[in-house]
Amino acid sequence: MRHRLAIPLLALGLLAGCAPAAKSLGVDDAWARPAEAGSTSAVYFRLQNGPQADMLIGVESAAGRAMIHRTIHEADGIVRMEHQRQIDLPANAQVVFEPGGLHIMLLDLASDLAVGDSLEFRLLFKEHAPIDVQASVRQP
Amino acid sequence: MPSRASGAIFRTTLHLLQLALICLLPACQAAYTYHGSPYTPPQAAPALSLRTTTGEPFRLADHAGQPVLIFFGYTHCPDVCPATTAEVHQVFDQLGERADRVTFAFITVDPERDTADALRAFLDRFDPRFVGLTGDDEALAAARQAYGVFAERDAEGSADYTMTHTSRLFLIDPSGRLVTNYTFDEPSEVLLADLRHLLEPG
Numbered sequence: 001m002r003h004r005l006a007i008p009l010l011a012l013g014l015l016a017g018c019a020p021a022a023k024s025l026g027v028d029d030a031w032a033r034p035a036e037a038g039s040t041s042a043v044y045f046r047l048q049n050g051p052q053a054d055m056l057i058g059v060e061s062a063a064g065r066a067m068i069h070r071t072i073h074e075a076d077g078i079v080r081m082e083h084q085r086q087i088d089l090p091a092n093a094q095v096v097f098e099p100g101g102l103h104i105m106l107l108d109l110a111s112d113l114a115v116g117d118s119l120e121f122r123l124l125f126k127e128h129a130p131i132d133v134q135a136s137v138r139q140p
Numbered sequence: 141m142p143s144r145a146s147g148a149i150f151r152t153t154l155h156l157l158q159l160a161l162i163c164l165l166p167a168c169q170a171a172y173t174y175h176g177s178p179y180t181p182p183q184a185a186p187a188l189s190l191r192t193t194t195g196e197p198f199r200l201a202d203h204a205g206q207p208v209l210i211f212f213g214y215t216h217c218p219d220v221c222p223a224t225t226a227e228v229h230q231v232f233d234q235l236g237e238r239a240d241r242v243t244f245a246f247i248t249v250d251p252e253r254d255t256a257d258a259l260r261a262f263l264d265r266f267d268p269r270f271v272g273l274t275g276d277d278e279a280l281a282a283a284r285q286a287y288g289v290f291a292e293r294d295a296e297g298s299a300d301y302t303m304t305h306t307s308r309l310f311l312i313d314p315s316g317r318l319v320t321n322y323t324f325d326e327p328s329e330v331l332l333a334d335l336r337h338l339l340e341p342g
Contacts, residue, residue, distance in 0.1 A: 080304035099223040
Protein backbone atom coordinates (compact mmCIF):
# COMPACT_ATOMS: atom_id res chain seq x y z
CA MET A 1 0.00 0.00 0.00
CA ARG A 2 2.70 2.46 0.98
CA HIS A 3 4.79 1.62 -2.09
CA ARG A 4 1.91 1.82 -4.52
CA LEU A 5 1.13 5.32 -3.24
CA ALA A 6 4.76 6.40 -3.29
CA ILE A 7 5.09 6.31 -7.09
CA PRO A 8 2.20 8.64 -7.93
CA LEU A 9 3.27 10.88 -5.05
CA LEU A 10 6.80 11.00 -6.43
CA ALA A 11 5.43 11.82 -9.87
CA LEU A 12 3.32 14.58 -8.38
CA GLY A 13 6.34 15.91 -6.55
CA LEU A 14 8.37 15.98 -9.76
CA LEU A 15 5.56 17.73 -11.60
CA ALA A 16 5.33 20.34 -8.88
CA GLY A 17 9.10 20.82 -9.14
CA CYS A 18 8.88 21.42 -12.90
CA ALA A 19 5.85 23.69 -12.85
CA PRO A 20 6.94 27.31 -13.16
CA ALA A 21 4.42 28.51 -10.55
CA ALA A 22 5.58 26.10 -7.85
CA LYS A 23 6.72 27.86 -4.68
CA SER A 24 9.83 26.80 -2.90
CA LEU A 25 10.76 27.32 0.73
CA GLY A 26 11.92 30.88 1.26
CA VAL A 27 12.07 33.77 3.71
CA ASP A 28 11.45 37.44 3.02
CA ASP A 29 11.01 40.79 4.78
CA ALA A 30 13.36 39.85 7.63
CA TRP A 31 14.05 42.62 10.16
CA ALA A 32 15.38 42.91 13.69
CA ARG A 33 14.83 45.39 16.49
CA PRO A 34 17.69 47.73 17.40
CA ALA A 35 19.23 46.90 20.79
CA GLU A 36 22.43 47.32 22.79
CA ALA A 37 25.21 44.74 23.11
CA GLY A 38 24.41 42.29 25.94
CA SER A 39 20.70 43.00 25.68
CA THR A 40 17.93 41.30 23.71
CA SER A 41 16.48 41.71 20.24
CA ALA A 42 13.86 39.95 18.17
CA VAL A 43 13.85 39.00 14.49
CA TYR A 44 10.70 38.89 12.38
CA PHE A 45 10.07 37.60 8.85
CA ARG A 46 7.68 35.78 6.56
CA LEU A 47 8.41 32.15 5.86
CA GLN A 48 6.87 30.59 2.78
CA ASN A 49 7.03 26.83 2.71
CA GLY A 50 7.34 24.81 -0.50
CA PRO A 51 5.18 21.87 -1.55
CA GLN A 52 6.65 19.55 1.08
CA ALA A 53 5.44 19.63 4.67
CA ASP A 54 8.39 20.39 6.92
CA MET A 55 9.32 21.59 10.38
CA LEU A 56 11.42 24.51 11.55
CA ILE A 57 13.58 22.94 14.23
CA GLY A 58 16.17 25.54 15.12
CA VAL A 59 17.92 28.84 14.51
CA GLU A 60 21.53 29.99 14.80
CA SER A 61 23.11 33.41 14.66
CA ALA A 62 26.49 34.91 15.40
CA ALA A 63 24.65 38.06 16.54
CA GLY A 64 23.44 36.39 19.73
CA ARG A 65 22.01 33.25 21.27
CA ALA A 66 18.98 32.56 19.09
CA MET A 67 15.76 30.82 20.11
CA ILE A 68 12.39 30.37 18.48
CA HIS A 69 9.84 32.05 20.75
CA ARG A 70 6.17 32.74 20.77
CA THR A 71 4.47 35.49 22.78
CA ILE A 72 1.47 33.96 24.51
CA HIS A 73 -1.38 36.33 25.37
CA GLU A 74 -3.12 35.18 28.51
CA ALA A 75 -6.16 36.59 30.27
CA ASP A 76 -6.15 40.11 31.69
CA GLY A 77 -3.48 41.50 29.36
CA ILE A 78 -0.72 39.26 30.71
CA VAL A 79 1.93 38.14 28.22
CA ARG A 80 4.60 35.50 28.51
CA MET A 81 7.27 34.00 26.30
CA GLU A 82 7.22 30.39 25.27
CA HIS A 83 10.21 28.62 23.78
CA GLN A 84 9.18 26.69 20.67
CA ARG A 85 11.10 23.49 20.01
CA GLN A 86 9.65 23.18 16.52
CA ILE A 87 7.22 24.96 14.23
CA ASP A 88 5.06 22.91 11.89
CA LEU A 89 5.25 24.04 8.28
CA PRO A 90 2.38 22.51 6.29
CA ALA A 91 2.91 22.23 2.53
CA ASN A 92 2.75 25.64 0.83
CA ALA A 93 1.86 27.37 4.10
CA GLN A 94 3.04 30.84 5.01
CA VAL A 95 4.14 31.29 8.61
CA VAL A 96 4.53 34.87 9.78
CA PHE A 97 6.92 35.87 12.54
CA GLU A 98 5.57 39.21 13.77
CA PRO A 99 5.41 41.46 16.86
CA GLY A 100 3.20 39.94 19.53
CA GLY A 101 3.50 36.43 18.06
CA LEU A 102 6.25 34.20 16.75
CA HIS A 103 9.74 35.68 16.78
CA ILE A 104 13.37 34.72 16.96
CA MET A 105 14.67 35.94 20.28
CA LEU A 106 18.33 36.99 20.19
CA LEU A 107 19.84 36.91 23.67
CA ASP A 108 23.05 38.44 24.94
CA LEU A 109 23.78 40.36 21.74
CA ALA A 110 27.42 40.25 20.68
CA SER A 111 27.36 43.89 19.58
CA ASP A 112 25.04 46.88 19.32
CA LEU A 113 22.32 46.60 16.69
CA ALA A 114 21.65 50.06 15.31
CA VAL A 115 19.11 51.10 12.69
CA GLY A 116 20.70 50.50 9.30
CA ASP A 117 22.84 47.56 10.45
CA SER A 118 22.13 44.05 9.30
CA LEU A 119 22.59 40.63 10.86
CA GLU A 120 22.58 37.08 9.57
CA PHE A 121 20.84 34.04 10.91
CA ARG A 122 20.39 30.45 9.79
CA LEU A 123 17.11 28.56 9.94
CA LEU A 124 17.31 24.79 10.41
CA PHE A 125 14.64 22.46 9.06
CA LYS A 126 13.80 18.80 9.57
CA GLU A 127 13.79 18.11 5.83
CA HIS A 128 14.97 21.13 3.88
CA ALA A 129 18.59 22.26 3.81
CA PRO A 130 19.39 25.15 6.18
CA ILE A 131 18.61 28.64 4.89
CA ASP A 132 20.78 31.68 5.57
CA VAL A 133 18.84 34.91 5.93
CA GLN A 134 19.90 38.53 6.26
CA ALA A 135 17.77 40.82 8.44
CA SER A 136 17.93 44.60 8.43
CA VAL A 137 17.89 46.38 11.77
CA ARG A 138 15.04 48.89 11.93
CA GLN A 139 12.07 50.10 13.88
CA PRO A 140 8.76 48.52 12.81
CA MET B 141 -58.27 56.98 11.88
CA PRO B 142 -56.05 60.02 11.12
CA SER B 143 -56.12 61.55 7.64
CA ARG B 144 -53.09 61.30 5.38
CA ALA B 145 -52.26 64.98 5.96
CA SER B 146 -52.30 64.79 9.76
CA GLY B 147 -50.26 61.56 9.55
CA ALA B 148 -47.61 63.39 7.55
CA ILE B 149 -47.53 66.26 10.06
CA PHE B 150 -47.22 63.74 12.89
CA ARG B 151 -44.31 62.01 11.17
CA THR B 152 -42.57 65.31 10.42
CA THR B 153 -42.94 66.41 14.02
CA LEU B 154 -41.54 63.09 15.17
CA HIS B 155 -38.55 63.48 12.87
CA LEU B 156 -37.91 67.00 14.13
CA LEU B 157 -38.07 65.79 17.70
CA GLN B 158 -35.65 62.99 16.91
CA LEU B 159 -33.28 65.44 15.23
CA ALA B 160 -33.49 67.80 18.19
CA LEU B 161 -32.73 64.94 20.54
CA ILE B 162 -29.74 63.80 18.47
CA CYS B 163 -28.40 67.36 18.34
CA LEU B 164 -28.85 67.85 22.07
CA LEU B 165 -27.32 64.55 23.15
CA PRO B 166 -23.63 65.50 22.80
CA ALA B 167 -24.26 68.74 24.70
CA CYS B 168 -26.13 67.00 27.50
CA GLN B 169 -23.77 64.08 27.91
CA ALA B 170 -20.48 65.62 26.78
CA ALA B 171 -19.26 62.06 27.23
CA TYR B 172 -16.39 60.78 25.20
CA THR B 173 -16.04 57.04 25.09
CA TYR B 174 -12.42 56.02 25.37
CA HIS B 175 -11.12 53.07 23.42
CA GLY B 176 -9.51 50.07 25.07
CA SER B 177 -10.96 49.09 28.46
CA PRO B 178 -12.36 52.36 29.87
CA TYR B 179 -12.82 52.82 33.61
CA THR B 180 -16.46 53.63 34.33
CA PRO B 181 -16.35 55.95 36.05
CA PRO B 182 -12.76 57.13 35.64
CA GLN B 183 -10.82 56.77 38.88
CA ALA B 184 -8.08 58.82 40.51
CA ALA B 185 -4.77 57.49 39.16
CA PRO B 186 -2.86 55.82 41.99
CA ALA B 187 0.14 57.87 43.07
CA LEU B 188 3.64 56.73 42.11
CA SER B 189 6.69 57.13 44.25
CA LEU B 190 9.47 56.33 41.80
CA ARG B 191 12.53 58.01 40.33
CA THR B 192 13.55 58.82 36.78
CA THR B 193 16.72 57.73 34.99
CA THR B 194 18.40 60.92 36.21
CA GLY B 195 17.50 60.06 39.80
CA GLU B 196 14.81 62.72 40.20
CA PRO B 197 11.57 61.85 41.97
CA PHE B 198 8.62 61.30 39.64
CA ARG B 199 5.17 62.24 40.84
CA LEU B 200 1.98 62.19 38.80
CA ALA B 201 0.93 65.43 40.47
CA ASP B 202 3.83 67.17 38.72
CA HIS B 203 2.22 66.24 35.39
CA ALA B 204 -1.24 67.62 36.16
CA GLY B 205 -2.70 69.25 33.08
CA GLN B 206 -1.11 66.71 30.76
CA PRO B 207 -2.08 63.25 29.57
CA VAL B 208 0.24 60.57 31.00
CA LEU B 209 0.76 57.09 29.56
CA ILE B 210 2.12 54.37 31.82
CA PHE B 211 3.56 51.01 30.80
CA PHE B 212 5.20 48.34 32.96
CA GLY B 213 7.95 46.47 31.12
CA TYR B 214 11.66 45.60 30.98
CA THR B 215 14.46 46.39 28.58
CA HIS B 216 15.50 42.76 27.95
CA CYS B 217 11.97 42.12 26.68
CA PRO B 218 12.38 40.97 23.08
CA ASP B 219 8.92 41.54 21.71
CA VAL B 220 5.98 43.15 23.48
CA CYS B 221 7.76 45.96 25.42
CA PRO B 222 9.71 47.35 22.44
CA ALA B 223 6.65 46.82 20.23
CA THR B 224 4.46 48.86 22.61
CA THR B 225 7.13 51.55 23.02
CA ALA B 226 7.48 51.71 19.23
CA GLU B 227 3.73 52.20 18.90
CA VAL B 228 3.74 55.04 21.41
CA HIS B 229 6.64 56.56 19.49
CA GLN B 230 4.65 56.29 16.28
CA VAL B 231 1.67 58.01 17.93
CA PHE B 232 3.98 60.79 19.24
CA ASP B 233 5.17 61.29 15.65
CA GLN B 234 1.59 61.58 14.44
CA LEU B 235 0.75 64.11 17.17
CA GLY B 236 3.65 66.34 16.11
CA GLU B 237 4.36 69.24 18.46
CA ARG B 238 1.38 68.35 20.65
CA ALA B 239 3.28 65.22 21.77
CA ASP B 240 5.42 67.55 23.93
CA ARG B 241 2.39 67.79 26.22
CA VAL B 242 2.17 64.01 26.67
CA THR B 243 4.30 62.01 29.13
CA PHE B 244 5.12 58.37 28.47
CA ALA B 245 6.46 56.64 31.58
CA PHE B 246 8.02 53.17 31.28
CA ILE B 247 8.15 51.53 34.72
CA THR B 248 10.57 48.63 35.01
CA VAL B 249 9.41 45.23 36.26
CA ASP B 250 13.04 44.04 36.21
CA PRO B 251 15.04 46.47 38.38
CA GLU B 252 17.88 43.94 38.69
CA ARG B 253 18.92 44.36 35.04
CA ASP B 254 17.21 47.68 34.28
CA THR B 255 19.72 50.15 35.65
CA ALA B 256 19.01 53.82 34.98
CA ASP B 257 21.52 53.67 32.12
CA ALA B 258 19.91 50.56 30.60
CA LEU B 259 16.47 52.18 30.78
CA ARG B 260 17.78 55.40 29.26
CA ALA B 261 19.54 53.56 26.39
CA PHE B 262 16.41 51.50 25.66
CA LEU B 263 14.07 54.51 25.62
CA ASP B 264 16.46 56.76 23.67
CA ARG B 265 16.21 54.29 20.80
CA PHE B 266 12.63 55.48 20.46
CA ASP B 267 12.31 58.97 21.90
CA PRO B 268 14.49 60.87 24.38
CA ARG B 269 11.31 62.40 25.85
CA PHE B 270 10.21 59.00 27.17
CA VAL B 271 10.60 58.72 30.94
CA GLY B 272 12.13 55.60 32.49
CA LEU B 273 11.09 54.87 36.07
CA THR B 274 12.61 52.65 38.70
CA GLY B 275 12.73 52.51 42.46
CA ASP B 276 13.32 50.16 45.34
CA ASP B 277 11.53 46.81 45.33
CA GLU B 278 8.75 47.99 47.67
CA ALA B 279 7.99 51.12 45.66
CA LEU B 280 7.90 49.15 42.40
CA ALA B 281 5.71 46.44 43.96
CA ALA B 282 3.37 49.13 45.32
CA ALA B 283 3.10 50.70 41.86
CA ARG B 284 2.29 47.33 40.27
CA GLN B 285 -0.28 46.53 42.90
CA ALA B 286 -1.95 49.93 42.59
CA TYR B 287 -2.36 49.45 38.82
CA GLY B 288 -3.26 45.76 39.01
CA VAL B 289 -0.10 44.72 37.20
CA PHE B 290 1.34 41.22 37.46
CA ALA B 291 5.06 40.57 36.94
CA GLU B 292 7.06 37.42 37.55
CA ARG B 293 10.48 36.23 36.50
CA ASP B 294 10.35 33.11 34.31
CA ALA B 295 12.16 30.04 35.55
CA GLU B 296 13.69 29.17 32.18
CA GLY B 297 17.30 30.27 31.71
CA SER B 298 19.57 31.94 34.19
CA ALA B 299 20.95 35.41 33.48
CA ASP B 300 18.90 35.63 30.27
CA TYR B 301 15.51 35.22 31.91
CA THR B 302 12.31 36.59 30.44
CA MET B 303 9.39 37.95 32.44
CA THR B 304 5.69 37.18 32.42
CA HIS B 305 3.91 40.49 32.93
CA THR B 306 0.83 42.57 32.34
CA SER B 307 1.25 44.44 29.07
CA ARG B 308 -1.53 47.00 29.45
CA LEU B 309 -0.85 50.62 28.54
CA PHE B 310 -2.61 52.97 30.99
CA LEU B 311 -3.94 56.40 30.04
CA ILE B 312 -4.30 59.15 32.67
CA ASP B 313 -6.17 62.30 31.68
CA PRO B 314 -4.93 65.86 32.43
CA SER B 315 -7.00 65.96 35.62
CA GLY B 316 -5.17 62.90 36.97
CA ARG B 317 -7.87 60.33 36.35
CA LEU B 318 -7.21 56.87 35.01
CA VAL B 319 -9.57 56.81 32.02
CA THR B 320 -8.68 53.64 30.12
CA ASN B 321 -6.05 51.03 29.35
CA TYR B 322 -5.15 49.19 26.19
CA THR B 323 -4.09 45.60 25.64
CA PHE B 324 -1.39 44.74 23.12
CA ASP B 325 -3.80 43.73 20.37
CA GLU B 326 -5.34 47.18 20.11
CA PRO B 327 -4.08 49.24 17.18
CA SER B 328 -2.16 52.46 17.77
CA GLU B 329 -4.95 54.41 16.01
CA VAL B 330 -7.18 54.10 19.08
CA LEU B 331 -4.47 55.57 21.32
CA LEU B 332 -3.97 58.37 18.81
CA ALA B 333 -7.73 59.11 18.81
CA ASP B 334 -7.92 59.18 22.62
CA LEU B 335 -4.86 61.43 22.96
CA ARG B 336 -6.22 63.78 20.28
CA HIS B 337 -9.42 64.00 22.31
CA LEU B 338 -7.48 64.87 25.47
CA LEU B 339 -5.29 67.42 23.68
CA GLU B 340 -8.20 69.14 21.93
CA PRO B 341 -10.98 69.28 24.49
CA GLY B 342 -14.40 70.29 23.19
